[in-house]
Amino acid sequence: MSTQQRNSSHGKLIAVVVAAALVIVLALLSAFVWPGWAMNRSASEEQKQQQTTSTKPEPTTPSIKAKELPQDATPLLKAMPDAVLNFARTEAAPSANWTSASPLEEYTLTYSTGAIPKDVTLVVAQWSGSDSAKTQYDTLTGALKGTDVASGDVKVSGNSTGKYVVKSNGDKGKTATAVWQNDTVVFQATGSKESIQRFYSKFPF
Template sequence: MSNTQTSSSHGKLIAAVVAAALVVVLALVSAFIWPGWALNKGGEARSQGTTSQGASQDASEPTTPSIDAVALPDDASELLKAMPDAVLNFARTKAAAGTSWSGASPVEEYTLTYSTGTDGQEVTLEVAQWSQGEDAQSQYDNLTGAMTGKELGSGNVKVSGEATGAYSAKTDPNDETKAIAVWRNDTVVFQATGAKDSVRRFYQQFPL
């Protein structure tokens, strides 16, 4: 092969490589710079997905009750008065003296019911107070020690950054669609029972 033919072939090869490179560059420019869809479309899709998910959660988990709370008796104690009218969309529908923990000798005890107005979503709340934190701790230990279901959550109860107690939530060992949550705040012990989803939402947002 002659030198002229070799130079000609080499020149054609370089031209082909340059042409291919230009095609790639133009494709990238078209996709990412000129119309802007390759970058912006991805960002828009993520934004829409987040918005859609948030709207779905808000629609499925309302945060305000659709029913009115039942008023407390005029002679309600300070502990009973401290019980909220509503927690998220759960409104208080019943409040009466309780006796479930009478064997532990609390100073006072109450049984309350919170409802969304839909059957099967009620939460029963047992609350009692002792004169000493040690007695409340003993009751908390007895209650949580008897909980044998699957753990849903546990940790410390904190007020102004300081631990004042602890909490534990587990499924009902006899029915995994139900749950039990127990927590202690200083001298007061609470126990919420009901449907698992209801208990989970209720105890996490309970203000005491």
């Protein structure tokens, strides 16, 4: 092969390599610089997934069955709802958290969605008069630490029958406690902040 032929072949090879490199560079530029379809598509899909996750509404009915109350349940215990939104009653038993306040009766109940981190623990007790219940309400709310989430009056048929306070606890606001009084009955609900905000606002009294 003559020198002229070798130079011609070498020149063609260089041209092919350069052309191939240009194609690769243009493809990369098209994908990641302009118009950026590869990056935009990935970001768009991720954003859509985040929006779907964040905007997905919580169920309003439970996916698990409520635990039956004992046959000798008192009227107060029977008044506790089987479910609040998608929280079903999974435990209900006599308790003695507030014995020093001399309630007529007291119970601790658990309401669950089926996911333990979302469980709500509810303590409920009744006194013979609203003044005694108010004293217990003041004691409980006075002991609450954390940031105020909500507060106001408990109203039944338009009449104020007590008050309520909701505070996030001192664990970076991950959990919260709601306390409310309705005449002679006092309630205290604890759980994750999100669960408490949903639970107390839909509790029937």
